[in-house]
Amino acid sequence: MQDFKYYAPTEVIFGRNSETQIAAMVQKYGGKKVLIHYGGQSAERSGLLAVVRKSLDSAGIAYVELGGVVPNPRLSLVRKGIELCKAENVDFLLAVGGGSVIDSIKAIGYGLDYKGDVWDLFIGKGEADTCRPLGVVLTIPAAGSEMSEGCVITKEAEQEPVTSTDMKRSYDVDLCRPRFAIMNPERTLTLPPFQTACGITDIMMHTMERYFSHDDDMLITDAVAESILKTVRQCGPKVLTAPLNYHLRAQIMWAGSIAHNGLTGCGTTGDWATHNIEHELSALYNVAHGAGLAAIWPHWAEYVLDENPTRFAQFAVNVLDVPNNFRSAKETAIEGIAAMKQFYHSIGMPTSIQELIGRKATEEEMQLMANKCSIGKTSTVGNLKKLAYNDILKIYQLANR
Numbered sequence: 050m051q052d053f054k055y056y057a058p059t060e061v062i063f064g065r066n067s068e069t070q071i072a073a074m075v076q077k078y079g080g081k082k083v084l085i086h087y088g089g090q091s092a093e094r095s096g097l098l099a100v101v102r103k104s105l106d107s108a109g110i111a112y113v114e115l116g117g118v119v120p121n122p123r124l125s126l127v128r129k130g131i132e133l134c135k136a137e138n139v140d141f142l143l144a145v146g147g148g149s150v151i152d153s154i155k156a157i158g159y160g161l162d163y164k165g166d167v168w169d170l171f172i173g174k175g176e177a178d179t180c181r182p183l184g185v186v187l188t189i190p191a192a193g194s195e196m197s198e199g200c201v202i203t204k205e206a207e208q209e210p211v212t213s214t215d216m217k218r219s220y221d222v223d224l225c226r227p228r229f230a231i232m233n234p235e236r237t238l239t240l241p242p243f244q245t246a247c248g249i250t251d252i253m254m255h256t257m258e259r260y261f262s263h264d265d266d267m268l269i270t271d272a273v274a275e276s277i278l279k280t281v282r283q284c285g286p287k288v289l290t291a292p293l294n295y296h297l298r299a300q301i302m303w304a305g306s307i308a309h310n311g312l313t314g315c316g317t318t319g320d321w322a323t324h325n326i327e328h329e330l331s332a333l334y335n336v337a338h339g340a341g342l343a344a345i346w347p348h349w350a351e352y353v354l355d356e357n358p359t360r361f362a363q364f365a366v367n368v369l370d371v372p373n374n375f376r377s378a379k380e381t382a383i384e385g386i387a388a389m390k391q392f393y394h395s396i397g398m399p400t401s402i403q404e405l406i407g408r409k410a411t412e413e414e415m416q417l418m419a420n421k422c423s424i425g426k427t428s429t430v431g432n433l434k435k436l437a438y439n440d441i442l443k444i445y446q447l448a449n450r
């Protein structure tokens with residue numbers, strides 16, 4: 050069992066009518082002038098933004114608004130948000146949306162006090178000392194950003210002449226963990242099947258990234274992780290056929306938060322190769338993060354399986370109900386990977402690059418992604434097996450068959 054720190058400071062208000070707490074939460078955490086940040090149209094269409102505005106109005110809290118966050122949130126809008134907040138003396142940030150909106154507002158929160166260019170933080174050129182306080186009204190269970198220290202931003206190609214493709218990078222420190230998260234599962238009933246399935250995939254993946262390690266003595270953390278995985282595996286396909294089922298939506302929503310608030314990583318090293326390899330797919334093809342993960346994971350698993358076949362077998366038996374049958378761990382593990390592929394297909398997720406983008410990737414594209422993922426062949430990703438440029442390229446090639 051590795052030493053660990055567990056820090057999950059976000060106050061969670063979960064359930065029906067939780068939005069009635071918005072103004073009280075903003076006031077509790079010192080907000081007097083708020084930025085309401087949101088995405089495209091979903092929060093306006095559902096009436097949620099009207100609820101947020103009304104709540105702040107009735108408490109006499111001033112606010113400005115900035116919408117337009119897109120999936121794989123862009124640096125240009127972050128910069129616009131920083132300027133707006135400075136001009137308007139905003140002291141509290143409120144994200145209304147999913148991972149993209151939350152990450153965009155986290156980056157604004159960093160940029161408001163950081164002396165240099167906020168992008169420096171994402172490329173290791175600087176460290177933030179502060180992040181403005183922020184809260185979340187969550188609309189999609191997926192990224193887990195409502196309780197996480199993660200912040201993932203995409204810098205547009207036109208601002209990145211060196212690579213001439215978008216750069217997607219994360220900055221992961223505790224400063225940006227939201228003060229509160231309002232989570233009403235009713236707000237997720239409008240999610241289309243594809244976004245629901247992407248969320249299911251990402252939630253499971255956040256647990257799996259921490260599960261696949263060499264730390265085989267973490268019984269309690271394994272048990273927590275396997276419970277989350279089994280719950281999402283069972284409820285995920287059901288919610289796709291019963292999208293208005295509150296009970297199922299609620300299980301998935303809470304799973305999304307505890308899958309990525311650090312709980313499933315207590316005492317384990319964590320891997321994160323699949324996420325790093327996927328981020329290059331999102332950057333190059335602007336695909337949904339969850340779908341990209343499904344296209345990569347089976348091939349990553351196949352490639353690193355020999356590092357710890359027993360753990361993959363445990364995953365197969367305990368999570369996917371693959372029978373043990375006294376076979377070798379490797380045989381059981383391989384069956385588990387096949388079962389996971391089947392699961393992805395059952396919820397409409399791709400398991401190859403071709404299924405993800407509608408064509409095969411070219412050799413040049415895969416080399417470019419492997420090069421960016423390994424920071425110009427200078428670093429590795431993953432821990433179960435440390436993957437350098439050639440390994441990463443091989444995984445893209447396996448995913449491209």
Ligand code: NZQ
Nearest residue numbers: 088089090091120121147148149188191192194197199239
């Ligand atoms: O823009 P709108 O119109 O709101 O539509 C959104 C968007 O198109 C829609 N949506 C959200 N809530 C909805 C809804 N549609 C109908 N009803 C609702 N209730 O869903 C689409 C996707 O939203 P997005 O916020 O992009 O999804 P998600 O939460 O999956 O976030 C993905 C981003 O988070 C990053 C990913 O890389 C990606 O950029 N991640 C952030 C992490 C973190 N901060 O800890 C960790 C993750 O591993 C991940 O990398």
Ligand code: ZN
Nearest residue numbers: 192251324338
């Ligand atoms: Zn993720």
